[in-house]
Amino acid sequence: MPDQPRRPRTLNDARSEAEAAFKRATTKVAAAPPKSTAIPGVREQVTLRIDQDVLEHFQAGGPGWQDRINDALRKAAGK
Template sequence: MADDRNRRRFTDPRAAAEAAFRAATTPKPSAPPQPVSRPAAAPAAIPGAREVVSLRLDSTVLAHFQKDGPGWQDRINEALKALVAGA
């Protein structure tokens, strides 16, 4: 029984009251400000910019544009632009 008394923790009532008072009166940290969500803006179009695409063409169409050598992709682009402008 003597050992039980030595193991007990006795709290100081004044220290407990001060701790409770501090906990009740200490301002709580505020939440960090939330970032302002903005609608996703469309990417700005750069005049004359090109995009990389994968395109399936008939082998005869590809052969027609490649027969004159390098620049065949530019020639396909010009032909498509002319088609769209005429539509």
Template sequence: MKPPRRTGSAFERAEAAFKSATTKPVEAASRPAPKTIGVPEGKEMVSIRLDRAVLEHFQEDGPGWQDRINAALRTAARLEGE
């Protein structure tokens, strides 16, 4: 019995396999993002050097010290209304 005959050349099969592996899938239509009035923008992780006394001051009230530093910086930068 003869083996099943392959259709197309080896090049065509390789090209088809490459295209199927590298083609981006079609994304579903997305809904527009909801309006975020008054919602603070996302936060970004950064590395900053602070004096030990400054760090201890904000940490002495426990968890949330990073938010307290952020609030103090927003006040100093006059960003409270934004």
């Protein structure tokens, strides 16, 4: 059986392949499993909006102001 000549690619074929590749590259993966319970002593960086006067109160005590905020939040949370 003689080799069949290859059909030249058309714009539609190339476009379809490009769209399929784009879809594969941008498709979201399944959501990660939910986080397990927090490990004691491990901290997570977050962004938090608090009033300026509250921030100034904790910063006025010098270095360690983030730890003091964490302690105050822990106390308020009953931890």
